[in-house]
Amino acid sequence: MKLNIAVLPGDGIGPEVTAQAVKVLKAIAMEFNHIFTFKKGLVGACAIDKTGNPLPEETIDICKKADAVLFGAIGDTKYDNDPNAKIRPEQGLLGIRQELGLYTNIRPIIAYEDLLNKSSLKVKQIKDTNILIYRELTGGIYFGKRYLSEDGNTASDTCEYNRFEIERIAHLAFKAAQSRKRKLTLVDKANVLESSRLWRRVVQDIAPQYPNVKLDYMYIDNAAMELIIRPRQFDVILTENMFGDILSEEASVIVGSIGLLASASIGDKYAMFEPIHGAYTKAANKGIANPIASILSVAMLLDHFGLYDEAALVREGVDKSLKLHITTPDLNNKYDNISTTKVGDFIEDFIQNPEETNLN
Amino acid sequence: MKLNIAVLPGDGIGPEVTAQAVKVLKAIAMEFNHIFTFKKGLVGACAIDKTGNPLPEETIDICKKADAVLFGAIGDTKYDNDPNAKIRPEQGLLGIRQELGLYTNIRPIIAYEDLLNKSSLKVKQIKDTNILIYRELTGGIYFGKRYLSEDGNTASDTCEYNRFEIERIAHLAFKAAQSRKRKLTLVDKANVLESSRLWRRVVQDIAPQYPNVKLDYMYIDNAAMELIIRPRQFDVILTENMFGDILSEEASVIVGSIGLLASASIGDKYAMFEPIHGAYTKAANKGIANPIASILSVAMLLDHFGLYDEAALVREGVDKSLKLHITTPDLNNKYDNISTTKVGDFIEDFIQNPEETNLN
Ligand SMILES: CC(C)[C@H](C(=O)O)[C@@H](O)C(=O)O
Ligand SMILES: CC(C)[C@H](C(=O)O)[C@@H](O)C(=O)O
Numbered sequence: 001m002k003l004n005i006a007v008l009p010g011d012g013i014g015p016e017v018t019a020q021a022v023k024v025l026k027a028i029a030m031e032f033n034h035i036f037t038f039k040k041g042l043v044g045a046c047a048i049d050k051t052g053n054p055l056p057e058e059t060i061d062i063c064k065k066a067d068a069v070l071f072g073a074i075g076d077t078k079y080d081n082d083p084n085a086k087i088r089p090e091q092g093l094l095g096i097r098q099e100l101g102l103y104t105n106i107r108p109i110i111a112y113e114d115l116l117n118k119s120s121l122k123v124k125q126i127k128d129t130n131i132l133i134y135r136e137l138t139g140g141i142y143f144g145k146r147y148l149s150e151d152g153n154t155a156s157d158t159c160e161y162n163r164f165e166i167e168r169i170a171h172l173a174f175k176a177a178q179s180r181k182r183k184l185t186l187v188d189k190a191n192v193l194e195s196s197r198l199w200r201r202v203v204q205d206i207a208p209q210y211p212n213v214k215l216d217y218m219y220i221d222n223a224a225m226e227l228i229i230r231p232r233q234f235d236v237i238l239t240e241n242m243f244g245d246i247l248s249e250e251a252s253v254i255v256g257s258i259g260l261l262a263s264a265s266i267g268d269k270y271a272m273f274e275p276i277h278g279a280y281t282k283a284a285n286k287g288i289a290n291p292i293a294s295i296l297s298v299a300m301l302l303d304h305f306g307l308y309d310e311a312a313l314v315r316e317g318v319d320k321s322l323k324l325h326i327t328t329p330d331l332n333n334k335y336d337n338i339s340t341t342k343v344g345d346f347i348e349d350f351i352q353n354p355e356e357t358n359l360n
Numbered sequence: 361m362k363l364n365i366a367v368l369p370g371d372g373i374g375p376e377v378t379a380q381a382v383k384v385l386k387a388i389a390m391e392f393n394h395i396f397t398f399k400k401g402l403v404g405a406c407a408i409d410k411t412g413n414p415l416p417e418e419t420i421d422i423c424k425k426a427d428a429v430l431f432g433a434i435g436d437t438k439y440d441n442d443p444n445a446k447i448r449p450e451q452g453l454l455g456i457r458q459e460l461g462l463y464t465n466i467r468p469i470i471a472y473e474d475l476l477n478k479s480s481l482k483v484k485q486i487k488d489t490n491i492l493i494y495r496e497l498t499g500g501i502y503f504g505k506r507y508l509s510e511d512g513n514t515a516s517d518t519c520e521y522n523r524f525e526i527e528r529i530a531h532l533a534f535k536a537a538q539s540r541k542r543k544l545t546l547v548d549k550a551n552v553l554e555s556s557r558l559w560r561r562v563v564q565d566i567a568p569q570y571p572n573v574k575l576d577y578m579y580i581d582n583a584a585m586e587l588i589i590r591p592r593q594f595d596v597i598l599t600e601n602m603f604g605d606i607l608s609e610e611a612s613v614i615v616g617s618i619g620l621l622a623s624a625s626i627g628d629k630y631a632m633f634e635p636i637h638g639a640y641t642k643a644a645n646k647g648i649a650n651p652i653a654s655i656l657s658v659a660m661l662l663d664h665f666g667l668y669d670e671a672a673l674v675r676e677g678v679d680k681s682l683k684l685h686i687t688t689p690d691l692n693n694k695y696d697n698i699s700t701t702k703v704g705d706f707i708e709d710f711i712q713n714p715e716e717t718n719l720n
Contacts, residue, residue: 075551079551080550080551080577081577083550083557083560083561084557084561088551090552094552120481120485120588120589121480121481121482121588122481122482125480141552141553144516146553146554147554148558152558152561153522153524153558154520154521154522154523154558155520155522155554155555155557155558156504156518156519156520156521156554157518157519157554157555158516158517159501159516159517160507160515160516161514161516162513162515164513189602189605190440190443191435191439191440191448192502193501193506193517194508194515194516195515195516195517197515198443198508198513198514198515200443201443201444201512217440217441220605220606221605221606221609221610222609224584224606224607224609225612225618228588228613229613242549245580245581246580246581246584246606247584248581249581249582249585250584250610252585253589278582
């Protein structure tokens with residue numbers, strides 16, 4: 001298969017982890033006789049520094065011409081601490097999601113057997129957890145009207161949804177549930193928000209089309225608790241943009257490190273793959289960034305194009321690296337000098353030679 | 361001291377737990393020669409059933425004439441599952457918060473030594489955790505403009521804040537931090553929301569007035585993770601209404617049961633005390649509801665009126681009940697028939713006779 005992949009490393013640890021992901025994709029191409037070509041684009045704080053624009057036209061262009069986008073991370077503390085900044089790295093990420101129409105963000109939360117004891121949670125709590133979060137990604141309060149009064153003393157953000165936006169992701173979530181444990185939990189705040197009540201109504205309207213999926217509802221505050229105390233009750237979680245942001249980062253505690261969580265952002269025409277972690281500027285260029293989230297995003301990319309064997313091999317490589325403790329310091333208490341690159345190299349080696357790769 | 365206390369038991373398990381709280385208040389009055397009088401009001405689903413209004417005028421009146429309000433819980437599954445209901449129990453709670461101007465909600469999160477192993481989290485994770493969450497309670501998306509289009513296919517909610525609303529609670533939070541570990545963490549989503557940037561700006565403007573308090577910032581998604589993996593890093597958390605709702609319920613996992621979390625809602629004129637748990641209709645009238653959250657709300661009430669010895673005695677009673685496993689099933693794996701009432705009776709006995717109370 002021929003795939004043109006736009007690579008947007010972004011800021012902080014983004015470039016380091018993305019480099020490992022690209023390395024893995026190249027190894028897959030080689031082993032399976034695919035032709036993957038890569039084209040880099042600027043986004044985020046580095047794009048602001050170089051062009052004044054967190055999402056230059058050229059980057060959008062690169063993405064639109066590609067079959068898939070591989071995204072690193074964006075953000076920089078200098079903007080975080082300046083609430084007056086008008087141009088912000090996050091606009092780059094939000095802009096891409098919007099420009100490419102990536103309305104569905106899929107975040108798998110899987111408790112790896114080899115990492116159970118790395119979690120803050122008790123092993124018996126999390127064992128066998130396997131959740132797929134469907135987060136709406138191009139609507140809600142992220143993209144609603146914003147207002148700041150002239151005197152700067154009043155500000156507002158609006159969370160708006162329409163039936164169509166909810167339907168299209170809800171269908172995908174129901175379908176995902178059908179191929180899993182057949183349970184869909186809609187997370188909202190329907191006891192307070194009008195937009196949440198619309199979500200509930202639309203999802204209830206669609207539900208009869210998926211009679212074999214058990215649908216239930218949970219308020220976001222309650223879900224934030226239930227996710228920790230009874231994670232195994234969930235199969236597919238469907239939720240709006242902001243709640244999905246919160247729940248999915250919270251869910252990283254089940255997996256043991258946010259450095260393990262991958263995501264796919266899917267639209268009708270384009271698809272982007274990115275770790276859910278941020279740019280962690282403080283950790284940049286130290287070789288300590290965990291590339292697994294980015295590498296698992298590659299596995300999601302391969303799945304997306306039907307390259308299931310290839311994706312499976314990447315995941316096996318990841319599993320093996322975890323089993324052999326070839327992991328960055330966030331997860332490692334056995335070896336203390338396994339760098340970002342070393343993890344990437346190990347998985348690359350594994351792909352080239354699955355039978356023989358061991359610690360060297 | 362003379363105190364008129366409005367009692368609003370509400371729905372589900374509300375009446376059961378509130379009855380224990382009143383029992384405790386009566387015992388305190390007796391032992392310390394106070395005169396506490398109680399007047400009941402209707403709120404929530406039971407108020408809708410009886411009057412068609414989740415917050416009857418009479419209830420508001422009772423509250424406004426009282427020195428403090430003791431609140432149970434509201435909500436009913438029949439409304440939860442009906443996104444079309446125009447009248448909802450939650451309007452009763454939100455209405456009271458607004459009518460009484462209760463803009464600051466204070467939620468203590470304390471890891472009880474005797475309950476460390478009840479948490480879903482590893483003991484070493486949570487030991488010594490002591491967090492005070494300051495949640496803004498009368499603004500934001502809870503009280504912003506709502507919209508539902510005529511065809512019912514578009515809905516929106518607006519999160520609006522102004523400088524004044526942020527300042528008044530921020531001052532209280534800074535002051536609380538001053539009397540504790542002197543750290544204040546503002547939780548927001550300033551990388552996306554205009555209203556969050558206003559929060560950051562206002563809090564930064566105020567900060568110089570509290571030079572001995574260390575101020576830091578955290579995005580809500582990140583905070584939802586950090587709360588679980590590094591809870592001891594927090595002292596006072598300040599946040600807007602919706603984020604506070606989510607974080608504080610999530611934080612219950614640290615404490616081991618949401619049945620333990622109390623809260624105080626404070627305004628310039630009125631004050632209300634309530635467990636943070638909901639009505640749990642399914643658990644109602646079974647004698648299994650944990651009354652501790654409601655009883656600890658009583659301790660917060662007593663503190664509020666400067667009755668510190670009284671409050672301390674209530675807390676000692678709670679501690680002792682936990683130590684001796686006089687707890688409802690959510691926490692008990694030693695005895696299996698300790699009812700809501702029995703827990704209340706035990707703490708009442710303790711107050712009457714602190715030296716001698718033991719399991720009987
Ligand atoms: C960086 C930020 C704008 C982004 C979001 O909130 O969506 C991030 O937290 C994520 O989850 O991808
Ligand atoms: C019942 C509901 C409206 C309420 C809220 O969201 O504020 C509750 O969850 C709480 O935290 O007190």
